[in-house]
Amino acid sequence: MVTSSVAPDDPAAHRGISRRTQSDIYRAGISGTRPAVPVAPAALEEAARKTLSAEAFAYIAGGAGAEHTVTANRAAFDRWQVWPRPLRDVSERDLGVEFLGTRRTSPLILAPLGVMELAHPDADRAVARAAASLGVPYTLSNQASLPMEHVAAAAPSGSRLFQLYWSSSDDLNRSLLARAAASGCEAIVVTLDTHLLGWRTRDLDLAYLPFTRGLGIAQYTSDPVFRELVRQRAAAPKSDASAVKVTPTAVAAALSIARKGAALTEGGRLRDNLRSPLPRAAVETFLDVFSTPALTWDDLAKAREWTTLPIILKGIVHPDDAQRALDAGVDGIWISNHGGRQIDRSVPTLDVLPTIAERMAGRVPIVFDSGVRGGADVAIALALGATVVALGRPYAYGLGIAGEQGVREVVRNVLAELDITLGLAGLTAVAQLDRDALRAV
Template identity: 85%
Template sequence: MVTSSVAPDDPAAHRGISRRTQSDIYRAGISGTKPAVPIDPVALKAAARKALSAEAFAYIAGGAGSERTMTANRRAFDRWQVWPRPLRDVSTRDLGVEFLGRMRPTPLLLAPLGVMEMAHAEADLAVGRAAASLGVPYTLSNQASFPMEEVADAAPHGSRLFQLYWSASDDLNRSLLARAEESGCEAIVITLDTHLLGWRTRDLDLAYLPFTRGMGIAQYTSDPAFQQLVRERAAAPKGDAPGVRVTPRAVAAALMIARKGAPLTGGASLRDNLRSPLPRAAVETFLDVFSTPALTGEELAKAREWTSLPIILKGIVHPDDAQAALDAGMDGIWISNHGGRQIDRSVPTLDVLPEIAERVAGRVPIVFDSGVRGGADAVIALALGATVVALGRPYAYGLGIAGEVGVREVMRNVLAEIDITLGLAGLTSASQLDRDALRKV
């Protein structure tokens, strides 16, 4: 953990983080204390597999199809090497970058990950607190396990963005954006690449989708527009619906849905929730309105009417789509293929980052994700044109292993490696990173 006399969102807070991190770890080791989570990314994933249920690990770690996009994302980094440059004074280094009109202490961002209750009971609350402690902005998922207002209360000084999955209901979209603004989010991240749910083989093999159990829909069940949709559905005449065979697992799913339905029933007892049609109607309503395959740029224009916050489009991989976002006056571009979770054999994001960065030409910030596992990866992405780099699965693994402490340690380790890599490349600030710091293999 970083120990400093300055605030975590002050750029000075992370000067010398690599030296402090290594010193803290080695000093603790004298008394036999080891890090709460493995530092090596491969070992981190292996430990998470042991800590999580089979369903949770499959959902977090899995990708689309044969998971060749996940492999391609990682192999893209292997095509670049960092040039070591000694004989330079790098005794003082600054990780700070400008993002969304503010100086940030680091170039790291937490990507939106849904259903984190699968990893830890405190889910988004733990992630929000950990991110705030290091001054790292947290992109809160539309599929969070806690309402955005509760995350804001848990980490009142944290920097947050809100990720919106564009719903089939305009009333719901409008309401979610208003809540994000009111709860102190700094920007809206509209995810574009889940208008159809990817062919996720691990989840299909287990016949498991957490949303059908009422998990990951807290932003919805706490929303007045969604609650109205649920009431209308519950009051509508019922047609013939396929039955669910009564098994112990089916009963457990019904109990979970009933518990998650408390916001819809005014906090009624579990028995009353089991009898109420609202919790089940909430799951069915969510599955109906979650996304729309009819989403176009014209639809997105409505978001400008519904919020005054900056809007970042997430899921950009083609340079022409980046140009379209610029033409539409969007405030940022997030290069992502959803970590390989949507399309098998997708274009790896790092391969298109330089071309998109050239097209954007510094007019708006570029967020980059997919395939980032450590600090050296982040350095490569920053050198190729990213403004900030978003971390995904690794922090979910940390959450599953050790809760809030695990998330904090994962971020700390990534930041320390960024700092070390920057210095060994002969640079003293993240803003100095460009193609000259790299060699293509």
């Protein structure tokens, strides 16, 4: 953990973070204490694989199809190298950037990751606290394990965005956005690329989707609109077509759903939840309303009616879609292929970042993700035109290995490596990162 007298929201919070981080680690090593999580990205992932259940690791680490996109996202970074530039005074370095009208202490944000209870019982609370301790904005997932209000209460001083999966129920969308504003979120991130669930082979091999076990639907079961939809479904005539064969696995799934049913049965006992039709109706309702393949550009105008918060569109990869988003008046675009989880053999995001950045010409901020594993990756993305860079899987691995401390160390390590990369490239501010800092391979 970084020890510093500088508050996370102070503009100087991350100045010298690389020196402090290395000093903390090596000093602790004198007493035989090692970091809570591996520092190297590959070792971090392997440690998470050994720690998490097979289902949890598959869900977090897996990609679509044969996972060519996951590989391509990483390979895209291999096509760029950072120029070392010595003999420059880099004793003072500033990681700060402007994003959504606010000066941030670093260009890093945490991407929305759902079902974090698969990694750790504290789930989104732990992530929010870790992010807040380092002054890094956290994008709350629509598929969170805890209601957004609980996460906000766990880290009241943290900076938050809210990710919306556009539901087939406009009333539900409106309600979620109102709650996000009331929870202190600074912007709405509308995820566009999951109107159909990707062909995720690891999950299919295990026949495991956490939502069918009542996991990752807390934003829904805590929502008054969704609860009414559930009540209506539970009261409707039943069909035997949805009957499930009774097996030990089915019983375990029923128990999981029942435990999550407390929000729907006013905290009823587990025995009562097992008898109640509401928990299972909640899962079925979620599967019905989660997304809509009929979503079009015209529908996005509704979001302006539902919220006054800035709107960022996530899942932009094609330059023409970025231009259309700009023409539609959105407040930011998020270049992402969902970490390779939606389309196998998708275009890697880093390959299109320079073209999209050129088209946007600084008119709206650009958030970038997919394939980011360390601070040098962040530096490359910033040099190619990103305003801020979102970190995903690595912090989930940290959460699974060591909870809140694991998340904090992962994020700290990325910031520290970014700081070192900046200095060794002869630069003193993130704003100085551009194509001149890179060599194309």
